[in-house]
Amino acid sequence: MxxxxxxxxxxxxxxxxxxxxxxxxxxxxxxxxxxxxxxxxxxxxxxxxxxxxxxxxxxxxxxxxxxxxxxxxxxxxxxxxxxxxxxxxxxxxxxxxxxxxxxxxxxxxxxTNNILKILKDGILHEIPCVIESAVQLYRMGVEETKYLQVPESTIFCYVPNNDITALEVKRDNIYRMSPFDNYKVVDVDRVLMPGILVLKLEHSQEAQEDYIYTIKILNGEVVDIQEDTSLQLNVNVYINEELVSPTPPLIYETTDDYMIMIDDNGLITAFDIIDSCEVIVRLASDESVMSSIFVNVIEEEEENITYEIVGASDIYHGYSEQYVAKKFNNGVLVPDAEFTFSILGDAPASVYTLEVDSDTECTITANQVTYNIILRAADNENGEFVEKNITLRNLF
Known part of the structure; x- marks a missing residue:
């Protein structure tokens, strides 16, 4: 044909x-x-x-x-x-x-011959637009003489009318059209060209605000993770030092895919290679904005669980004492441990009052003397327990 x-x-x-x-x-x-x-x-x-x-x-x-x-x-x-x-x-x-x-x-x-920088929901969008020195909306073509060739105090801008610009572009907004020139919106037409916003702008001495992004990884600069375990990166994004919420989309990268894996939400999974690598976090809308953290994959430690009940060994008649049960793994306090408290021994239940204050705390009141009781704190996770001998005494 x-x-x-x-x-x-x-x-x-x-x-x-x-x-x-x-x-x-x-x-x-x-x-x-x-x-x-x-x-x-x-x-x-x-x-x-x-x-x-x-x-x-x-x-x-x-x-x-x-x-x-x-x-x-x-x-x-x-x-x-x-x-x-x-x-x-x-x-x-x-x-x-x-x-x-x-x-x-x-x-x-x-x-298009310019862009509008529009901040919406913590994301800086660059919207392509057409800048002209005069508006001839009845024509679909363009004359070369219509484009700015000499300085103008008033210009016109065609910009897509979409979900980003529809509510964000309004009168009195200021946009930087060149490194040295800012223009203020003095009129917005949404009717003449459906699908396009036609903006009338005038030169402004006031400059558009610069939007400076920073990324902060809250886990620190270096983090250790045991082999075959996972660790969640906690990341904040700031614009001009103000926290952006919700956090805009981020890109997570690792310099060694054989050592660790990191998903789209920043969850690190370590493999069985003992080494170090770097994780880089970038802003999806501007990948030049980035931060990083070094990850050390270390050998898995064997658990060494120990317990302790902290509190007085004596309770005087009419007084109360608080007791705290603690769980340690290799000497490090386990923060989310939960215990069940009980009293053992031959003493009648009437000689004391046991009140559970939290998952790790209880209070005992001495109602009578002289008796010996045993406070037991049982680990809800595995049933292991720790005990403490307590004497109910006279004050004098």
């Missing part, structure tokens, strides 16, 4: 209305051939989704400075006015209504 070389339009290419399905099928086939086999067929990314499209530039012979860049997509494409199209790592904005002529969708696009 001979590929069409001239401009694809709704009426000229397929002779307007389609009288029957055969003509429509032929129109679709012609478009697919143009898309897949011609030099105008390109792979692009539309709002993050890769598609094969036809790209064409139209030049008006009567006005060489006017041009129009067209994009033609499959009918099932989700392209719309305000979509961002990435072509060869350059962003283009869909500025016209998207026309559906039953064989394909077509619209006009303009290459």
């Amino acid at each position: 001979k590929l069409r070389q001239n401009w694809m339009t709704d009426n000229e290419y397929f002779d307007g209305d389609y009288p029957n399905n055969l003509i429509l099928d032929d129109a679709v086939r012609r478009f697919e051939t143009q898309r897949d086999q011609s030099l105008e067929g390109r792979n692009v990314i539309i709002d993050g989704i890769e598609e094969r499209v036809v790209l064409q530039m139209h030049t008006n012979m009567l006005n060489q400075v006017k041009y129009d860049y067209k994009i033609h997509c499959n009918r099932d494409s989700l392209i719309h006015r305000g979509s961002i199209v990435n072509i060869d790592d350059k962003d283009w904005l869909v500025v016209s209504k998207v026309f559906d002529n039953l064989a394909y969708k077509t619209s006009s696009i303009i290459q």
